[in-house]
Structure formats: C-alpha cells, structure tokens
Amino acid sequence: MWQEHYAQRTQRMTNSAVRELLKFTEQPDCISFAGGLPAPEAFPIESVAQATQKVLCDKGIAALQYGPTEGYYPLREWIASYVSESGSTITPENVLITTGSQQGLDLTGKIFLNPGDTVLVESPTYLAALQAWMAYEADFIDIPTDCDGMQTQYLSTLLEANPKFIYCQPNFQNPQGVTLSLSRREELIELSIRKSIPLVEDDPYGALRFEGEHLPRLLTLSHRAQSSYGQYAGNSISLGTFSKLLMPGFRLGWIVAPMEVINRLVQAKQSVDLHTPMLNQIVVHELVSNGILEWQIPRITQLYRERRDTMLMSLAEHFSPDIRWTEPHGGLFIWVTLPIGMDASLLLQNAVREHVAFVPGAPFHIMGGENTLRLNFSNASIPMIRDGIARLGQAISHLSQPVS
Amino acid sequence: MWQEHYAQRTQRMTNSAVRELLKFTEQPDCISFAGGLPAPEAFPIESVAQATQKVLCDKGIAALQYGPTEGYYPLREWIASYVSESGSTITPENVLITTGSQQGLDLTGKIFLNPGDTVLVESPTYLAALQAWMAYEADFIDIPTDCDGMQTQYLSTLLEANPKFIYCQPNFQNPQGVTLSLSRREELIELSIRKSIPLVEDDPYGALRFEGEHLPRLLTLSHRAQSSYGQYAGNSISLGTFSKLLMPGFRLGWIVAPMEVINRLVQAKQSVDLHTPMLNQIVVHELVSNGILEWQIPRITQLYRERRDTMLMSLAEHFSPDIRWTEPHGGLFIWVTLPIGMDASLLLQNAVREHVAFVPGAPFHIMGGENTLRLNFSNASIPMIRDGIARLGQAISHLSQPVS
Numbered sequence: 094m095w096q097e098h099y100a101q102r103t104q105r106m107t108n109s110a111v112r113e114l115l116k117f118t119e120q121p122d123c124i125s126f127a128g129g130l131p132a133p134e135a136f137p138i139e140s141v142a143q144a145t146q147k148v149l150c151d152k153g154i155a156a157l158q159y160g161p162t163e164g165y166y167p168l169r170e171w172i173a174s175y176v177s178e179s180g181s182t183i184t185p186e187n188v189l190i191t192t193g194s195q196q197g198l199d200l201t202g203k204i205f206l207n208p209g210d211t212v213l214v215e216s217p218t219y220l221a222a223l224q225a226w227m228a229y230e231a232d233f234i235d236i237p238t239d240c241d242g243m244q245t246q247y248l249s250t251l252l253e254a255n256p257k258f259i260y261c262q263p264n265f266q267n268p269q270g271v272t273l274s275l276s277r278r279e280e281l282i283e284l285s286i287r288k289s290i291p292l293v294e295d296d297p298y299g300a301l302r303f304e305g306e307h308l309p310r311l312l313t314l315s316h317r318a319q320s321s322y323g324q325y326a327g328n329s330i331s332l333g334t335f336s337k338l339l340m341p342g343f344r345l346g347w348i349v350a351p352m353e354v355i356n357r358l359v360q361a362k363q364s365v366d367l368h369t370p371m372l373n374q375i376v377v378h379e380l381v382s383n384g385i386l387e388w389q390i391p392r393i394t395q396l397y398r399e400r401r402d403t404m405l406m407s408l409a410e411h412f413s414p415d416i417r418w419t420e421p422h423g424g425l426f427i428w429v430t431l432p433i434g435m436d437a438s439l440l441l442q443n444a445v446r447e448h449v450a451f452v453p454g455a456p457f458h459i460m461g462g463e464n465t466l467r468l469n470f471s472n473a474s475i476p477m478i479r480d481g482i483a484r485l486g487q488a489i490s491h492l493s494q495p496v497s
Numbered sequence: 498m499w500q501e502h503y504a505q506r507t508q509r510m511t512n513s514a515v516r517e518l519l520k521f522t523e524q525p526d527c528i529s530f531a532g533g534l535p536a537p538e539a540f541p542i543e544s545v546a547q548a549t550q551k552v553l554c555d556k557g558i559a560a561l562q563y564g565p566t567e568g569y570y571p572l573r574e575w576i577a578s579y580v581s582e583s584g585s586t587i588t589p590e591n592v593l594i595t596t597g598s599q600q601g602l603d604l605t606g607k608i609f610l611n612p613g614d615t616v617l618v619e620s621p622t623y624l625a626a627l628q629a630w631m632a633y634e635a636d637f638i639d640i641p642t643d644c645d646g647m648q649t650q651y652l653s654t655l656l657e658a659n660p661k662f663i664y665c666q667p668n669f670q671n672p673q674g675v676t677l678s679l680s681r682r683e684e685l686i687e688l689s690i691r692k693s694i695p696l697v698e699d700d701p702y703g704a705l706r707f708e709g710e711h712l713p714r715l716l717t718l719s720h721r722a723q724s725s726y727g728q729y730a731g732n733s734i735s736l737g738t739f740s741k742l743l744m745p746g747f748r749l750g751w752i753v754a755p756m757e758v759i760n761r762l763v764q765a766k767q768s769v770d771l772h773t774p775m776l777n778q779i780v781v782h783e784l785v786s787n788g789i790l791e792w793q794i795p796r797i798t799q800l801y802r803e804r805r806d807t808m809l810m811s812l813a814e815h816f817s818p819d820i821r822w823t824e825p826h827g828g829l830f831i832w833v834t835l836p837i838g839m840d841a842s843l844l845l846q847n848a849v850r851e852h853v854a855f856v857p858g859a860p861f862h863i864m865g866g867e868n869t870l871r872l873n874f875s876n877a878s879i880p881m882i883r884d885g886i887a888r889l890g891q892a893i894s895h896l897s898q899p900v901s
Contacts, residue, residue: 094693094732095757098661100611100633106764130563139555145549153542157744159534162839190769192596192748199769203632207504225768228607229504257502289498328498340561342775345594360510364629365603366596371746373774391786 101208105227120448124481127450129267129425130472132400135386135393136340144379148372154374162363164347164353165374171381174349176333177307181316187349189358192369194297194334194346196362198225199257201293201330203361204354206231211256214241217428217457217465219267219295222260231257235344235459242266242273245280252284258291258330263311264299265424268457268467272422275308282314284326294331298424299487300338300390300471305422312349330354335377337425338386338393339410343373397425400470411486412494419469425471428454428462435492437466443488449481505612509631524852528885530815531854533671533829534876536804539797540744541789548783552776555655560776565766567750567759568594569778575785576751580737582713585720591753593762596773598701598738598750600766605697605734607765608758609661610635617655617663619647619832621832621861621869623671623699626664636660639863644823646670646677649684656688662695662734667715669828670704672861672871675825679712686718690732702828704742704794707802709826716753734758739781741829742790742797747777754804801829804874815890817897829875832858834868839896841870847892853885 148156163169169185177183191197198221206212208230214222223233234254237244243261261281263273271280285292294311300336315327334346348358362368404427408418412429419428429451431437437453444450454465473481552560567573573589581587584732585827595601602625610616613633618626620639627637638658641648647665667677689696697717719731738750752762766772808831812822816833823832833855835841841857848854858869877885 095695095755095761098609098695099761100607100609100614102611103608103761103764106761106768128563133558133562136558137554138561141561142553142557144549145553146546149542149549153545154537154540157540157542157545157746159532159740159745192774195771196820198767204502204507205502205504207506210504221768221771228765228768276543290500291502310553336563341563342559342561344770344772344774351499357499357503357507357510361509361632364510364632365600366748367599367625368748368776370596370748370774373777389644413684 102228105230106224115488123448123450124473124477124484126468126470126473126481127452128472129469131337131341132393132396132471134395137380137389139378140385141340141376144376146371148375149378156375158371160368160371162359162368164188164369165371166482167379167382168374168378169491172333173376174329176310176312176349181313183349186352188354189348189355189362190369190374191346191348192337192366193344194295195221195225197332197346197348198222200348200358200361201280202226202229202231202359205257211254213251213256213259215261215266216459217268217454217462218260219262220456222295233459236322238269238271239279240271241277242271243277244279245277247324248281248284252288252290256290257292259285260293260295261311262295263308264296265301265421267268268426268454269428270419270421270424270426272308276316278308278311282311282318284320286315290328292310292329294329296331297334297337301397302423303394303401327351339377339380343377345369345373346376349487397471400473400475400478401427403475404468404470404482407479411483412489416489425469427468427470429466429468431466433464436463438463440466440488440492443492444485447484448487449484449488451485502565503640506632506634509630509634527852527854528881528888529854530874531856531870533873533875534580535745536800536875538796539800541784541793544784544789545744545780548780552779552783556779558674560779562775564772564775566763566772568592568773569643569775569782571786572778572782575782576737578598579639580714580716580735580753582717583787585717587753589743590756591759593752593759593766593780594773595752596770597740597748597751598699599625601736601750601752602626603751603769604762604765606630606635608761609695615658615660617660618863619665619670619861621672621866622664622859623666624860625685626699638805640874642673642675644675645687646675649681652685652688656692660694662697663689664697664699665715666699668700668827669705670832672858673832674823674825674828674830676712682712682715682718684714686722688864690719690722694732696733698733700735701738701741705797705798705801705826707805731755743781743784747781749773749777751782767780801875804877804879805831807879808872808874808886811883811886815887816893820893829873831872831874833870833872835870837868840867842867844870844892844896847896848889851888851892853888853892854888
C-alpha cells in the first residue's frame with residue numbers, strides 16, 4: 094500500500110554508497126580507507142567522563158530539560174569567539190547550534206531550495222551535501238577544481254545560471270583533500286557578493302592543518318568585504334562541527350550566518366528536532382571553555398600527519414606511475430585518479446577480495462568520475478596503512494591485467 | 498539580499514507561539530502553565546550520571562564515534578520489545594531511533610508530503626506537528642473531537658478528501674488531554690485500512706496513565722487487523738519518545754513502521770543528521786535495560802496525578818460555571834474552553850500582568866479556537882498550581898468585566 098503514498102522527493106533519495114560500505118568494513122579483517130571516521134584513539138574519553146559528571150552535578154536539570162532552539166547560549170558565545178578572525182567579529186546571535194554539521198546542510202536546503210533550483214558545487218564535492226539537497230529536488234552545476242580547489246575563472250559564466258547558492262569546502266576538501274588558495278577565496282567572495290549569491294562554506298577540517306599557513310575563512314573575507322556594520326552581515330553561511338575536533342558521536346555542529354538568516358534557520362530547526370541535545374551542548378562547552386582544543390588539536394594533527402605521510406609513501410611505493418593522487422596539507426582524505434578507462438567500482442570488488450576498502454569517486458560527482466576514488470587516512474594505524482595500500486596496489490594490478 | 502533567495506516553504510514557517518512564550522515564562526516570578534515541560538524534580542540525574550560513567554568506561558569509543566543511521570541496535574531491540582503487545586510482535590528492524598519525536602514528525606512529512614497534499618488531524622491537534630508538515634506545504638483537514646477523542650463517525654466522509662495520512666494522538670492528547678476510546682480506535686483502524694490510508698500514531702504520554710485501563714496501541718490494532726504475516730505489516734507508523742519517561746534534554750525518540758517505510762525513513766534521516774547521538778542512545782539503553790522505567794514511571798505518574806488533582810480542584814474553585822475543562826486520565830495537559838466571544842490571547846495579556854502564563858488554543862487549530870487554552874500541570878508544584886489558577890481566575894474576571 095505504501096508506494097503510491099511517497100512524496101515526489103523520495104525518488105531523489107538514495108542509499109548512501111558510503112554508509113552501505115561502512116557496513117562491509119565492519120568485518121574485523123578488513124582494512125578500511127572507506128569511511129570518514131576520526132581516529133578513536135584520539136577521543137578524549139576521560140575528559141568527557143569528567144566533564145559529564147561535573148555538568149550533571151552542577152547543571153543537571155538544564156542538561157536534561159528542554160532547551161532553546163538556538164542552542165545553549167554559553168556555547169554560542171564560545172563558537173562566536175572561535176570563528177571570529179581579524180576584521181570579522183561574530184556575535185552569539187549569529188550562531189545556531191545544529192545536530193551535527195549534516196543538519197546545517199539540511200536546514201540550508203530547507204530555507205533556500207525550491208524544486209528545480211540550482212546549486213553550484215565543486216567537482217567532486219561532499220556526497221552527503223548532494224544527498225541533503227537532492228531531497229529538496231535541487232539541480233546541481235559543478236565547478237571544475239584543481240590542486241588549489243575551485244577554479245574560480247569559470248565562476249562568472251556559471252553564475253549566469255542564477256544559482257540559489259554556491260557550496261564550497263575551502264580547507265582539505267572532502268573528498269579531494271585540496272585547499273582553496275587565498276587569491277581564489279578573494280575572487281569567489283568578490284564575484285558572489287557582486288552577484289548577491291549566498292555562499293555556503295563548509296569547514297569541518299580547517300583546524301586540522303599539518304603544514305602551511307592558516308587561510309582566512311570565507312566568512313571572514315565576506316565580512317571584511319561588506320563590513321561597515323557592527324555585526325556580521327556578509328553573504329556567507331558558514332558550517333562547522335566538533336565531530337573532527339572532539340568526537341562525532343555527540344552530533345554537535347553549528348551554523349554562523351547573518352541574523353536574518355539565523356531567524357529563518359531557527360524556525361526551520363524548530364520543526365525538525367526542536368533543539369540539539371542539551372547535555373551534549375553543555376558538556377562540550379565545559380570541555381572547550383577549559384581549553385581542551387589547545388592540546389586536542391595538536392594531538393590529532395600530529396597523528397593524522399604521520400598517517401598521511403605513511404599513506405603518501407606507500408602510494409609512491411605500490412601504485413604505478415600512471416596513477417595520480419593529491420597531497421593534502423590537512424584533513425582526512427587523499428584523492429586518487431586512476432588511468433582513464435579504469436573503473437573504481439570494479440576495483441572495489443577486487444579490493445574487497447584483498448580485504449581492503451575505499452569509496453569509489455563517482456557518487457561525489459554530478460557526472461563521471463568513475464576512475465577516481467577516496468582514501469581516508471585518519472582511521473587506520475600506520476602498519477594498517479602500509480599493508481592496506483600494498484593490498485590495494487595488488488588489486489589494481491589484477492584489474493590492469495587481462496583475465497587469463 | 499536574502500529575501501529573494503528563500504524557498505516557497507519558508508512562508509509556511511512561523512515562530513512557534515509556545516516557544517516565544519517559553520521565553521517570557523523564564524522570568525522567575527511567573528507561574529507558567531504554558532510549556533509542555535516534564536517535572537525536573539523527577540529527572541533521574543544520579544542514574545544518568547552513573548550510567549554515563551559506565552558507558553564511557555565500557556563502550557567509550559562506540560559512544561563517541563559515528564554510528565548507524567538506524568540507531569544503536571540494542572536500543573532498537575529494547576524498543577521493539579517495549580512496544581510489542583499481544584497480537585503484535587515488533588522486530589528491531591521495524592524501529593528507527595530519532596533525534597526526539599519531533600524528528601519523527603519531520604521525517605514522516607519528508608517521505609510522504611508533496612506541496613498541497615492533505616493531512617487529516619484532530620481538532621485541536623499538536624501545534625508542532627502542524628509546523629513540521631506546513632514546512633512541506635501540506636494542507637490540513639480537521640476531525641472534530643469530544644471527550645473520547647477523534648469523532649470517528651465523520652471519518653468516512655473526510656477520507657473522501659484522499660489524505661496522505663491521518664494523524665492521531667490516542668492517549669492524553671496534546672493539547673486536550675483526552676483519550677481515544679477503544680471502539681473508536683477500532684473504527685479508525687478499520688476505516689483507514691479499508692481505504693489504504695496510513696495512520697501516524699503519536700504517543701508520547703501513553704505510559705503516564707493515572708487511572709483506568711491501558712488501551713491497545715493503534716500500532717497493535719493495525720497489526721492484529723492485518724497480520725497473517727510474521728512481522729509488522731499494518732498501516733500504522735507509531736512515534737514514541739523517552740522525553741516524558743526519562744528526560745527531554747537527551748532528544749531521543751523512535752519510529753515504529755513496516756520495514757519498507759523504515760527503509761525510506763532511514764534514507765531521509767541520513768540526509769538530515771546522519772544519526773542520533775550515540776552516547777545518548779547507549780546511556781538510555783543502559784538505563785532502560787536495567788529497569789529504570791519500573792520505578793520512574795510510577796514516580797512520575799504519582800507526581801502528575803497529584804498535580805492534575807490539584808489543578809482540577811483549583812479550577813472548580815476559581816473558574817466560573819460557564820467555563821469548561823477536560824479531566825484527563827493521564828499525561829500533562831488540561832484543556833479549557835472559555836465562553837464563546839472571550840479571547841484567550843487577550844486573556845493572556847491580563848494573565849501576564851498577574852504573573853501567570855498558559856498557551857492560547859488558536860495555534861492548535863486549523864481555524865478558530867480563540868476561546869480555548871491549554872494548561873500544563875506537570876511542571877509546577879502544588880502550591881504554584883493553587884496560586885496560579887487563582888491568579889488566572891482573577892485575570893478572567895477582569896477580562897469579563899467592562900473596562901471602567
């Protein structure tokens with residue numbers, strides 16, 4: 094009886110390839126480069142336990158009662174200060190706490206997208222953003238990228254399609270690991286402001302930089318370009334998360350936006366989950382206001398840098414010279430381009446037989462990308478990375494050879 | 498620059514009157530019957546603290562890592578067993594964990610509602626359900642109610658409008674506190690199955706019964722009516738929550754539905770928040786599997802029964818005979834009907850001057866209801882209830898008298 098009742102939009106909802114793969118990779122002998130999981134050995138379990146006890150003892154009722162849709166005010170204050178940079182002062186009223194950064198993507202779609210609206214995205218882009226906005230029946234136009242991120246020289250032409258917004262991950266992009274250069278950030282801001290097109294900045298990994306200099310947020314550049322105002326009034330909506338800094342299991346993210354947009358997002362959030370869990374918000378506030386990130390970020394960064402280095406060395410050792418890959422300066426991912434004609438989905442079937450997994454690149458694309466794949470280096474130990482890349486090299490060579 | 502970018506659906510999103518009022522009622526000298534807040538003195542803070550320590554010690558990584566969209570499997574098992582009744586065996590695969598029951602309303606809208614689709618609702622009905630589905634541009638038709646709930650004799654005529662689903666709160670309905678009688682439950686199931694119309698059962702309060710006999714869930718009746726199957730295959734989608742049994746601040750609810758519907762809901766949930774926080778799920782599983790509800794439910798029920806009794810006695814003492822109210826057998830709310838022509842919004846302005854608050858009834862209606870209001874009795878102490886109802890009686894008598 095159900096088929097006839099589903100909404101039109103459900104035809105655009107598909108099972109995530111990533112999530113289906115995650116199930117496979119739960120087999121204990123599989124080395125998985127598939128998920129986007131942080132290293133569990135870096136979870137601050139003991140600190141979370143202590144903070145939780147303190148919060149339940151001091152603020153137990155607030156932690157267990159209903160709370161405001163906007164979020165726990167002291168945490169909004171902390172985030173406002175955390176994301177403020179020179180020339181861009183964010184106030185707590187510009188911050189909405191979300192149930193993970195994924196909710197930021199959903200709410201953005203909810204307030205902006207009519208069926209058939211266009212969103213400009215990087216090619217490739219984060220597949221769960223595509224999924225969130227496909228559920229609002231959006232169409233997508235992709236912007237070519239290279240090792241400096243989105244190729245902004247194509248922007249002014251692409252903006253003629255009159256998109257509802259531009260989606261950009263400026264730092265260590267998921268899936269490619271590339272970073273948008275400063276000059277391109279400035280060009281993106283300049284063009285999008287001139288055309289009055291909102292910019293959705295998604296920055297889950299920006300703090301996890303292994304080398305090179307921190308570049309200003311799009312939020313900051315947008316604010317600098319527009320601010321004769323006392324408070325944030327740019328064209329950027331900026332999504333952030335504690336998932337990669339502390340732990341994803343708390344589902345705690347945020348949106349920074351001009352007040353008028355925050356008001357709309359709050360209305361939308363009321364209707365989807367009333368508010369984000371209070372205990373989680375108050376515990377994370379307890380952790381971050383006591384400076385946990387001052388030791389947590391260097392600790393993760395060192396761990397992931399070593400793993401990236403190992404993966405890059407193993408790739409050079411085991412992959413043939415006609416295969417290319419990115420060299421990210423931070424984050425969680427390396428992006429591999431196989432020779433044209435080689436299909437990463439077929440490769441995955443071979444890889445699974447070698448007990449190693451990755452995510453094929455096609456779902457990160459609007460079209461094409463069959464010869465690409467994403468490797469995660471944050472969730473495997475150094476010996477597993479060495480072993481896994483060697484196995485993957487084997488799987489590729491089997492695929493390259495004609496079947497006897 | 499923003500106005501022109503918003504989606505059509507944002508015109509249907511409004512600030513919740515309830516939430517705006519909640520802000521007012523934070524003033525310390527205000528006696529509030531406005532919110533739907535559980536009694537914080539019944540929160541099992543110490544048990545939560547102990548369970549959290551145990552979970553972080555024994556299952557710390559699982560509690561802080563990403564988890565499956567469907568939810569923590571042992572909690573799905575527990576819920577399946579909790580909602581199973583004679584003649585209706587629910588399996589864990591029929592259960593999706595949600596970020597509060599509100600998310601159940603949103604996801605139901607997301608998979609079923611095209612713009613302009615019709616939903617049948619009780620009159621009055623839960624206003625946050627209206628808000629969730631207005632965001633999908635649904636239209637509503639209301640079903641008259643009396644002290645036995647939805648008047649099912651009107652159903653067969655109303656079903657000719659071909660609604661996408663029927664929404665029903667069978668137990669101690671928010672806002673009226675009324676309960677759907679067994680014969681009407683059976684009629685509702687019989688008619689909706691015959692017409693192949695899905696039924697969305699929302700039951701946050703069912704376990705909080707002060708007197709009388711527990712009536713079977715719509716889920717159960719639907720299953721009994723259809724089951725020659727081994728697993729749940731009725732026409733009911735049933736929403737539940739731990740918010741009123743343990744604490745709302747954890748944002749933990751569930752949906753029970755046929756497997757095919759669960760699959761659609763999982764796809765929709767992936768795109769909105771990936772999954773519900775893991776720590777919260779594992780801690781609640783720890784609590785409920787150790788039998789916390791066996792003492793928690795009687796404790797809350799006794800507390801709320803006393804408060805309801807006090808409120809009913811105070812109403813009889815301070816309200817004039819031309820005012821009517823419901824006498825709920827459970828839950829959190831009493832519903833008051835003022836004489837026709839008396840406006841509850843005007844009354845609220847008087848009440849605020851007397852430092853007492855409630856929710857006017859109009860937002861719970863599709864149309865009308867200006868002379869109705871909702872009183873919450875779970876969140877105020879017995880002396881506050883006595884005092885607050887006396888003040889409200891004052892405010893009414895001031896409103897009744899011509900201004901001198």
